[in-house]
Amino acid sequence: xxxxLINHCRFSIVDLWRGRPGLASRWHLxxxxxxxxxxxATFKIEILVLCLLALCLPAVAAETGQKLLGDESDxxxxxxxxxxxxxxxxxxxxxxxxxxxxxxxxxEEVLLxxxxxxxxxxxxxxxxxxxxxxxNSVDPNAEAGRPGQPWIYxxxxxxxxxxxxxRSWPGTFKPGQFGLSDREFTKIFGRQTPGGGAGETDETVxxxxxxxSGKLEINCLSCHNADPRQDQGGPTGYAVQVSRGNFRWATxxxxxxxxxxxxxxxxxxxxxxxxxxAVESAQGGKNKPPAxxxxxxxxxxxxxxFFNIVREVPSHRCYFCHSNxxxxxxxxxxxxxxxxxxxxxxxxxxxxxxxRNGIDHNIARGYSGEENASGNExxxxxxxxxxxLGEQSAxxxxxxxxxxxxxxxxxxxxxxxxxxxCTACHSGPWPADEPHFTKTSMAHRLxxxxxxxxxxxxxxxxxxxxxxxxxxxxAPHKLVWPAFWGVLNGDSVTPIDLGTxxxxxGDMLSKEKFPFSGDWPELxxxxxxxxxxxxxxxxxEEGRAVYISGxxxxxxxxxxxxSEQKDHPAAKPYLWPIGHDVRPAAQALGxxxxxxxxxxxxxxxxxxxxxxxxVVAARESKKMVDFQDISPFYAWxxxxxxxxxxxxxxxxxxxxxxxxxxxLLYGLKALACVVKTLAGEN
Amino acid sequence: MFQTISIVAFLVTICALALNCIISPCKExxxxxxxxxxxxxxxxxxxxxxxxxxxxxxxxxxxxLLCFVVLALTGFYPTLVLGEHISGYLVMVHATFAPIFxxxxxxxAVMWARNSRFTGNDWPWxxxxxxxxxxxxxxxxxxxxxxxSLGQKISFWLIIFLALPLALSIVLSMFPIFGTHWQExxxxxxxxxxxxxxxxxxxxxxxxxxxxxxE
Numbered sequence: 001x002x003x004x005l006i007n008h009c010r011f012s013i014v015d016l017w018r019g020r021p022g023l024a025s026r027w028h029l030x031x032x033x034x035x036x037x038x039x040x041a042t043f044k045i046e047i048l049v050l051c052l053l054a055l056c057l058p059a060v061a062a063e064t065g066q067k068l069l070g071d072e073s074d075x076x077x078x079x080x081x082x083x084x085x086x087x088x089x090x091x092x093x094x095x096x097x098x099x100x101x102x103x104x105x106x107x108e109e110v111l112l113x114x115x116x117x118x119x120x121x122x123x124x125x126x127x128x129x130x131x132x133x134x135x136n137s138v139d140p141n142a143e144a145g146r147p148g149q150p151w152i153y154x155x156x157x158x159x160x161x162x163x164x165x166x167r168s169w170p171g172t173f174k175p176g177q178f179g180l181s182d183r184e185f186t187k188i189f190g191r192q193t194p195g196g197g198a199g200e201t202d203e204t205v206x207x208x209x210x211x212x213s214g215k216l217e218i219n220c221l222s223c224h225n226a227d228p229r230q231d232q233g234g235p236t237g238y239a240v241q242v243s244r245g246n247f248r249w250a251t252x253x254x255x256x257x258x259x260x261x262x263x264x265x266x267x268x269x270x271x272x273x274x275x276x277x278a279v280e281s282a283q284g285g286k287n288k289p290p291a292x293x294x295x296x297x298x299x300x301x302x303x304x305x306f307f308n309i310v311r312e313v314p315s316h317r318c319y320f321c322h323s324n325x326x327x328x329x330x331x332x333x334x335x336x337x338x339x340x341x342x343x344x345x346x347x348x349x350x351x352x353x354x355x356r357n358g359i360d361h362n363i364a365r366g367y368s369g370e371e372n373a374s375g376n377e378x379x380x381x382x383x384x385x386x387x388x389l390g391e392q393s394a395x396x397x398x399x400x401x402x403x404x405x406x407x408x409x410x411x412x413x414x415x416x417x418x419x420x421x422c423t424a425c426h427s428g429p430w431p432a433d434e435p436h437f438t439k440t441s442m443a444h445r446l447x448x449x450x451x452x453x454x455x456x457x458x459x460x461x462x463x464x465x466x467x468x469x470x471x472x473x474x475a476p477h478k479l480v481w482p483a484f485w486g487v488l489n490g491d492s493v494t495p496i497d498l499g500t501x502x503x504x505x506g507d508m509l510s511k512e513k514f515p516f517s518g519d520w521p522e523l524x525x526x527x528x529x530x531x532x533x534x535x536x537x538x539x540x541e542e543g544r545a546v547y548i549s550g551x552x553x554x555x556x557x558x559x560x561x562x563s564e565q566k567d568h569p570a571a572k573p574y575l576w577p578i579g580h581d582v583r584p585a586a587q588a589l590g591x592x593x594x595x596x597x598x599x600x601x602x603x604x605x606x607x608x609x610x611x612x613x614x615v616v617a618a619r620e621s622k623k624m625v626d627f628q629d630i631s632p633f634y635a636w637x638x639x640x641x642x643x644x645x646x647x648x649x650x651x652x653x654x655x656x657x658x659x660x661x662x663x664l665l666y667g668l669k670a671l672a673c674v675v676k677t678l679a680g681e682n
Numbered sequence: 683m684f685q686t687i688s689i690v691a692f693l694v695t696i697c698a699l700a701l702n703c704i705i706s707p708c709k710e711x712x713x714x715x716x717x718x719x720x721x722x723x724x725x726x727x728x729x730x731x732x733x734x735x736x737x738x739x740x741x742x743x744x745x746x747l748l749c750f751v752v753l754a755l756t757g758f759y760p761t762l763v764l765g766e767h768i769s770g771y772l773v774m775v776h777a778t779f780a781p782i783f784x785x786x787x788x789x790x791a792v793m794w795a796r797n798s799r800f801t802g803n804d805w806p807w808x809x810x811x812x813x814x815x816x817x818x819x820x821x822x823x824x825x826x827x828x829x830x831s832l833g834q835k836i837s838f839w840l841i842i843f844l845a846l847p848l849a850l851s852i853v854l855s856m857f858p859i860f861g862t863h864w865q866e867x868x869x870x871x872x873x874x875x876x877x878x879x880x881x882x883x884x885x886x887x888x889x890x891x892x893x894x895x896x897e
Contacts, residue, residue, distance in 0.1 A: 411858030414865050415767060634771065641774055645856070648781045652853045655784035659842050662791040666799065666839075 070123035071359045082307040083300070087119045088112035089214070089248070091274030101303055102294045110276050113252035113260070113292045116195075120220045125359065132361020135196030135218055137166040138182070144168045145365060145373040146470070147576045151189045152443045152480060153178065153498070154458040156514055158505040159523055159531075159549065159614045161459045162484040162495060163574045166198065171482075171574035178484075179497025181205060186216050186247065187265075191239035192321040192442050195219040199247060208269040214248025220309075221255050223317050227308040229256025232320045233447040236260060240449060246290045248273070257298050257305060262288035318351040323446050324581075325439040326429045326463070327455045342581040353402055354382050366579060368421065369471060384422035405585075412590060421475040421577070425589040428464040428476045428578040431603035434610060434621075435462035438478055454517035460612040466604055467575050467627035474628055477575035481612040483549040485535060486570075493548060493570035496535065504534045520614035525562050528615065532556050550613025550620075564618075575627070598639045605635045684870075688762055688877045695881050699888050708895045718895060725894055739793045746786035747887070752779045754880055761873070784849050791842045798838045804831065834893065837886035844879040847871055 070080075086100035089112070097118040104111055117126050129135070136142040150163035150172045164180070165172040175185040175198070183206050186199040193199070199216025203209070222232055231237035231254050238254035245264035246253070253260035264273075266287035272278045273290065282289035298305050325335075340346065344354070356378050357363040364370065364382035371380040380386050381398060388407055390399030399406050409417075416425075429436055438461040445451055464476035485501050486493040508530055512521045528547050532555065535545035547554040553568035589596045589604065597604035605628070608621040625635045708718070726744065728737055756776040760768045768776060851871040854860065860868060 408861035409865070410861050411856065412862070412865070413855065414862060414869060415769070417862070418767075637771075638774060641777065648777065649853055649856060651781040652784045652849050655781075655788035656846055656849050656853075658788035659791045659845055662795050663839075663842060663846070666795055670800070 068123050068125050071125050071128070079310060082309040083304050084119055084122075084307060085302075085304050086114035087122070089115040089118060089217075091272075099303070100294070102296060102299055106276060107280070108276060110274055110279050111292055111294070112274075113249040113258065115217060115248075116220045116251055117217050124220075126218070128359055129361045130196050130200070130218055132357060133363045133365070134194050134361065135200075137197050138201055142167070143373040145370065146367050147171070147574075148365070149440065149442055149478070149576050150480075150574060151175075151185075152459040152461075153180075153188070155502070155506075156458055156518065156520055156614075157509055158485070158501050159509070159520070159527075159547070160484050160501065161480065161612075162482050163480055169574075169576075171572060173495055178495045179499055183210060183213070187243060187245055189442075190216050190242040190247070190250075191233075191445060191448055194222040194321075195251065199242075212267050212269060212271050212273060213245045213264040214273070216242065216247035216250060219251040219254060221251060221307070222320070223313045224309050224311070225255065225307065225317075226310040226314060227256050230254060230317075231256060232317075233449070235449050239445070239447075244290070249290045249292055252292055258292050258294045260290060260292050262290040264290050312350060313352045315345060315351045318355075319441070320447055321441050322351075323441045325444075325446065327437040327439070328432065340581070343584045344582060347403070349402060354387070356382060367577070384426075388422075407585065416590075419473060421469070421473045423578060423582075424466065424473075424475055426585075427580060427582050430583075430587070431464055431466070431476075431589075431607055431624075433603055434608050435465050435479070437461070438463040440478070452518045454519070456515065456517040456519035458518055458520065460520075462609060462612070464578055465575060465609055465627060466607075466624050468629050469577060476578040477627075478578060479573050479575045479609065481550055481573045482571065483613060484547075485531065486546050486548055487543040488546045488553070488555060488570075489543040491569060493546060493553070493568075494543075496545070500535075500538065504538060505531050508534055520612075522616045523614040524616065528554050529556065529560075529562050532562075533560075549615055550611045550618040552613075552615075552618055554615075594642050594645065595639070598642045600636055600639045602639065605630075605639065684873055685762055685765060687874075688758070691877055691881060695884060699885070708892055721895055722891065725891065735793070739790075742786050742789045742793070746783060746790060749779045749783035749786060750880075750883055752776075753783055757876060758880075780849075780852075784845070787842065787845045794838060795842075798835045800835060804835065831893070833889045834886060837882045837889065840882040841879065841886060844875055844882060848875040848879050851875065 087097040088100055090096060090098050097115065098112055100112065100114055102111070120126070131139070131142075144167040147169040148165075148167070150165040150169065152161060152163050154161045162178060163172045164175050164178060164185075166174060175182070180188070181203070182198040182201045183203055186193075186197075190199050193216075195216045196218040200218075219238065221230060222238060233239050236253060236259065238250050241247075241250035241253045241260055244262075246260060246262070247264070249260045249264075252258045262283075267273075267282065267289050271282060271289065279289055279291070283291065300306075326339075345351075354366050355363050357376065360375075362374060362376045364374065364376045364379050366382050366384075368383045368385055370376075370383065376382075380391055381401065386398070387401045387404040388399065390397060390401070437455050439446060439457070440461065441447060443459050443461060444457060459480055461478050461480050463478040465479040466474055467477045467479075469475050469477075484495045485505060486495045509521065509523075509527065512527075514521050532545045532547060536556065544555055548568070548571045551567055551571045551573065553565045553571050555563055555565075557563045585591070595602060600606070603624065605623070605625045607624040609624060609627070610621045611619060613619060623632055625632045628635075728740055732740060753776060756772045756779075757768060760766050760772060851868045855865050855868040855872075
């Protein structure tokens with residue numbers, strides 16, 4: 001192992017100490033020509049010392065705030081080459097990392113998966129990176145920013161569809177409130193994360209289980225690996241490994257450098273994945289332990305591995321977690337071949353051209369006003385306005401970044417820019433009479449094995465829903481109606497933990513028919529009464545048991561009768577704004593005429609947003625205008641006035657023509673008078 | 683900025699008219715104020731002596747007056763009092779009365795233009811100046827027109843002249859011709875022209891009232 005460690009460090013030292021090539025060349029010289037034993041011994045000692053120094057560097061750098069080799073670019077724009085020795089996380093907490101040797105005798109030593117914290121963290125400050133947007137959701141001090149897509153836990157068998165997030169987005173619940181530990185949360189939703197976050201927190205309850213599974217470290221490769229073998233959603237790829245509880249092995253399994261078999265979920269809590277004897281014993285059993293086999297041809301002569309790492313993340317990597325599928329009323333789907341991508345991608349940009357970040361991975365989300373919540377210095381310049389209009393206060397012209405055309409918006413009254421976001425007219429699918437059923441990667445685990453492709457598959461997300469957001473502007477949103485069993489305390493409702501709901505409600509509804517499509521079962525008032533009675537009889541929860549669904553709060557009154565409260569604040573739908581796909585100007589709302597939106601039946605105001613609920617009797621719809629804080633009558637009357645708008649234009653133009661003729665006539669007469677007078681006529 | 687300029691302009695105009703009222707009060711204004719008020723009220727009625735064209739002229743004028751009041755209230759209340767853009771039902775009312783007002787102005791322009799021509803009598807001093815420059819001999823007759831008559835004519839032509847940018851600035855912005863920058867410019871033109879137009883209209887109305895009450 002020590003030999004492997006030294007070999008790994010040789011590369012690191014050559015890189016780190018590039019300013020002192022004499023040292024490295026001396027080592028090569030000594031190693032290559034096999035000079036005297038004394039000289040070799042001297043160099044070995046030197047190198048050992050330097051190796052230890054290099055291994056300590058990340059820790060020292062983190063403590064002192066010193067930058068590592070890869071934390072700051074030297075300005076070169078070429079791709080940096082990554083030929084690295086693989087390092088694994090040791091079994092003991094403060095032990096040194098283990099250098100991977102594919103030829104290790106597995107009877108004596110367990111072949112471990114490489115760790116990104118150790119391998120990538122040698123040159124890139126892991127402790128800084130894990131504060132980035134994709135990894136910091138569990139940090140209570142991280143700015144939540146504009147509401148974003150939540151994780152939606154669905155279980156048709158208990159009538160549950162609940163938005164969860166570690167971030168403080170109003171309308172979402174913390175996984176802990178729902179009885180999900182960080183580990184359980186990661187097992188369910190970690191499939192479409194780049195690791196870190198909840199996957200890396202220290203378990204306080206399932207400590208042993210976490211020892212077996214390991215932590216789900218940041219998977220740098222999920223974004224930065226340009227190798228086509230990078231496997232996020234394949235049958236043995238990242239998503240599957242996460243669901244099997246193989247957190248420690250997931251990155252390696254996805255990298256295309258190794259194959260991982262077995263499942264940590266199947267192992268006993270006392271299983272020790274670092275003990276060769278335990279591993280060998282488990283492999284003889286029915287349930288196989290997680291095991292890794294590195295592809296032999298990836299290692300070069302000194303067991304280094306080439307990683308095809310790119311700074312500029314390819315868009316298809318983003319798509320694994322950020323794809324959308326819109327299903328129309330006639331079941332037409334926006335499959336890849338039939339839909340146009342975002343106009344920016346078609347123009348040659350990639351996702352990370354706008355969504356940029358530095359080493360802190362504090363990626364620009366790209367919404368207007370983000371600069372107030374983000375430390376990303378490009379946040380203001382990365383919004384629609386930032387590129388297309390430029391910052392008005394900037395000392396240099398900033399409009400037209402990345403060849404962004406400066407929009408003319410001919411004929412669009414400027415009030416629209418005060419009341420609407422850019423995305424209102426330019427983003428998402430063209431609004432229809434009813435919002436589209438929408439599937440997203442994160443909600444419907446698109447791109448992972450055995451996805452239910454039925455259009456009715458839960459969760460039911462509707463989009464675009466034009467709603468007023470916190471800054472007072474109307475923007476297109478995705479919408480989900482929460483449905484869950486909870487406890488009412490005052491005006492707030494806390495969800496009952498998943499275990500209790502599964503036991504009580506799951507048992508109660510077990511005889512019901514559940515659609516194969518993954519749609520809701522058809523619940524009735526009787527089901528809800530039984531469910532609430534069963535939950536109340538448990539008596540474990542403080543407060544009154546309630547069921548939230550379809551914007552209503554169901555509870556039992558003192559006489560045991562079911563009462564329902566419409567539009568209860570706790571039952572409000574959760575909405576998050578749409579950013580993409582952006583349509584070109586020629587396909588923006590209003591391009592044909594004002595009635596694209598200001599029509600008496602235009603979906604922008606009068607589209608029907610279905611209230612999604614398993615309770616059959618409550619399946620109604622709301623008008624889009626109800627989400628905009630606008631009087632429906634006013635919206636209709638204003639839209640109706642556009643019927644007369646052409647007439648108004650004609651009348652006013654005609655009147656102006658008459659007045660202009662009168663002015664011209666008498667102006668010419670006056671001029672004639674002046675001319676006559678100046679000519680000497682009386 | 684617009685808010686301040688507009689409020690100052692309106693206050694100055696109203697103060698000037700009030701001052702004018704105090705310095706040169708109309709006949710018997712102070713002696714029989716009630717009678718004058720009733721007379722003022724009767725100005726809204728159609729006089730029997732009027733010809734059909736005269737009746738039409740008066741009706742159109744009254745309709746224009748109503749439209750002007752509505753447009754001024756709906757246009758200036760949100761911007762000058764509330765400090766926000768015109769929106770909601772106010773904008774609908776504004777847009778409904780605007781074309782009616784435009785028609786009224788066009789009709790008034792046709793019907794009043796001839797009577798509102800400037801003559802030499804309107805500006806005797808100017809006539810004398812012209813005679814001095816051109817060395818044309820005076821006819822010896824020099825009639826003095828009332829100053830309010832001249833004011834009415836000036837304000838009338840000002841109203842007709844300002845009505846064009848006032849209406850065109852907002853109607854043209856509804857066509858897909860002008861981009862955002864020009865849209866803002868057109869809106870600015872509409873707002874500032876509206877202030878000037880309103881001042882001219884207020885002066886015109888005041889002078890007509892003075893003229894009628896002095897008869």
